[in-house]
Amino acid sequence: MAAESPLLESKRQVEYFELPARSILNRTKPGMPFGWAINPYRGCEFGCKYCYARYTHEFMEMKDGRDFEEKIYAKAHTAELLRRELYKVRREDFVAIGTATDPYQPAERRFEKTRAILEVFAAQRGRRPSLITKSDLILRDLPLLAEIKRGNILHVNMTITTLDTELARALEPRAPRPDLRLAAVARLAEAGISVGVFSNPILPLITDSEESLDCLAAAAAKAGASYFGGGLLFLMPSAQKVFFPFLDEKFPHLAKRYRERFEKNAYLRGPYQEMIRDRVRNIRARHGLASSPANYQPELWAGGEQLELFPVS
Numbered sequence: 461m462a463a464e465s466p467l468l469e470s471k472r473q474v475e476y477f478e479l480p481a482r483s484i485l486n487r488t489k490p491g492m493p494f495g496w497a498i499n500p501y502r503g504c505e506f507g508c509k510y511c512y513a514r515y516t517h518e519f520m521e522m523k524d525g526r527d528f529e530e531k532i533y534a535k536a537h538t539a540e541l542l543r544r545e546l547y548k549v550r551r552e553d554f555v556a557i558g559t560a561t562d563p564y565q566p567a568e569r570r571f572e573k574t575r576a577i578l579e580v581f582a583a584q585r586g587r588r589p590s591l592i593t594k595s596d597l598i599l600r601d602l603p604l605l606a607e608i609k610r611g612n613i614l615h616v617n618m619t620i621t622t623l624d625t626e627l628a629r630a631l632e633p634r635a636p637r638p639d640l641r642l643a644a645v646a647r648l649a650e651a652g653i654s655v656g657v658f659s660n661p662i663l664p665l666i667t668d669s670e671e672s673l674d675c676l677a678a679a680a681a682k683a684g685a686s687y688f689g690g691g692l693l694f695l696m697p698s699a700q701k702v703f704f705p706f707l708d709e710k711f712p713h714l715a716k717r718y719r720e721r722f723e724k725n726a727y728l729r730g731p732y733q734e735m736i737r738d739r740v741r742n743i744r745a746r747h748g749l750a751s752s753p754a755n756y757q758p759e760l761w762a763g764g765e766q767l768e769l770f771p772v773s
């Protein structure tokens with residue numbers, strides 16, 4: 461279907477296409493914290509060097525890692541598809557928006573696919589949507605988010621890998637600066653939106669230090685985030701193709717070690733994983749942050765029944 465997509469616009473080296481989609485809701489694998497995922501776009505202009513989602517372009521027979529950030533597909537008829545498919549989602553199911561693309565990447569300014577999805581949720585009661593983003597463009601939709609949270613349980617997960625602007629620019633070349641993301645966290649929190657910060661992915665020997673994670677958690681807490689977390693980098697072959705050359709250029713002293721570890725296994729396990737898990741847990745405790753979103757009873761919950769709250773750790 462992607463090969464037949466009409467070209468919407470060509471700008472600098474980024475091209476935008478419309479992707480005819482049959483479905484907008486994807487069932488996630490068991491064990492995930494959300495039962496459904498919605499990705500309004502395929503590809504992501506932010507171009508994070510570690511991005512695991514590059515495989516989604518490989519599904520479309522685009523094997524050059526750069527295609528993922530230069531050929532952006534906006535899904536057609538997102539709102540209509542969601543309205544038609546929402547019956548599949550049980551009230552207790554969480555729906556995450558932006559698991560394999562950023563829903564507030566630059567394309568969203570023009571094509572408003574995420575906004576169309578949020579408008580569907582704003583008319584719902586008793587749903588559990590969440591957004592994952594690195595962009596302060598989310599503030600454009602603040603009134604809509606406020607409306608959603610009146611009748612649904614809404615959480616916003618802001619990803620901030622580091623507070624170091626230069627490092628962030630190298631790792632996430634076209635994503636908004638960390639300070640802009642923190643400012644967005646503050647505005648969301650002020651508006652009463654449940655918001656957390658995730659330092660995903662934590663990069664060994666680059667962003668994993670106690671100091672780096674602690675500063676980030678402190679800034680998140682100060683901005684009004686209520687929860688904080690971070691998971692370790694995993695690198696599938698599609699991500700390795702971009703990340704290893706990046707290391708060769710920017711962190712040559714680490715390139716060999718990364719290759720040795722990730723060429724055998726895309727995931728990091730063992731004592732290092734446990735050490736980082738403990739580090740994040742201790743930092744969270746130090747700054748009074750939870751590991752997951754806090755419960756709340758929306759003002760207009762479906763049917764007025766008592767909400768069955770989910771546990772907070």
Ligand code: SF4
Nearest residue numbers: 504507508511561562
């Ligand atoms: S913002 Fe997310 S989806 Fe976009 S390139 Fe970065 S990691 Fe990938």
